[in-house]
Amino acid sequence: MRFKRKPEVFPIPSSMKGRDMTGMKFGRLEVIGLGLKSSRQHRWVCRCDCGFYTLTFGFSLRRGESRSCGCIAAEKTKERWKSADAERLRKRLSENASNVSHRLSKHPLYSVWIDMKARCYKPANKFYKDYGGRGIKVCEKWLSFKNFYDDMIDGWEKGLQIGRINNDGDYDPENCRWETPCQQQRNRRDTVFVETPSGRMKLADAADKYGLTSNCIRYRIKAGWTPDKVFLTKSQRERIVK
Numbered sequence: 030m031r032f033k034r035k036p037e038v039f040p041i042p043s044s045m046k047g048r049d050m051t052g053m054k055f056g057r058l059e060v061i062g063l064g065l066k067s068s069r070q071h072r073w074v075c076r077c078d079c080g081f082y083t084l085t086f087g088f089s090l091r092r093g094e095s096r097s098c099g100c101i102a103a104e105k106t107k108e109r110w111k112s113a114d115a116e117r118l119r120k121r122l123s124e125n126a127s128n129v130s131h132r133l134s135k136h137p138l139y140s141v142w143i144d145m146k147a148r149c150y151k152p153a154n155k156f157y158k159d160y161g162g163r164g165i166k167v168c169e170k171w172l173s174f175k176n177f178y179d180d181m182i183d184g185w186e187k188g189l190q191i192g193r194i195n196n197d198g199d200y201d202p203e204n205c206r207w208e209t210p211c212q213q214q215r216n217r218r219d220t221v222f223v224e225t226p227s228g229r230m231k232l233a234d235a236a237d238k239y240g241l242t243s244n245c246i247r248y249r250i251k252a253g254w255t256p257d258k259v260f261l262t263k264s265q266r267e268r269i270v271k
Contacts, residue, residue: 031081031098036074038062045071050087056096058083133178141191142174145200165193168201181205224256235260 041049041063050060050073058075064084065072072084077098089095133139148160149167171177180202181191192208193200211233223246225235236243239260249259 031077031083033081035082036064036084038064038074048087050090055090057101058090058095058097060090133174136178137187138178138181138185139174142177145191149200166199168199171200223250225260226257
């Protein structure tokens, strides 16, 4: 414990004449007198080089356990934090040097870029298993946001999301495009394909082409309808019956 005011000093009892430490120096502490007795032992009043006072046991001073009022520990802690902050700043500036100069960190594409890298390189990301966990990477060029911005700003509109043409390919200029949420859903790895009179198609595309709902097509296929009847509308089926 440290004090701004000098604690009360007591006379040295005759039984301690041979153990008087007054005037002795221990580290930053100078003993100026005997302090209040505590736990059957006296504490010595010491003045620290920093200007504060403290009370400490004689054995702590002799063993070198007490060398200041606590200011040394405080200075070391402050220095550790200062060094840690400097290291964090140096690392941040080093990693994002190319992103500091472009002044585009508030552009919506910056969040797209951050999320894209997180999916590929951060195991804690909830989508990592579908991207980085499958070996999907961000091309080296796009590790710089400025390069990503320059390549993808054309064609971007609010509401569009970045998509990969080949779902097993990496994020790079040749394999990426802007897609609507609907397009993204159709480009998922688990997209359902069906055989139609026009060939193999995505279920959603077939539904649009033949004017049916996806659920209707699923039901008909599950019911065992043949491909030539699955995609007929009600009016078409009625004409065939006539």
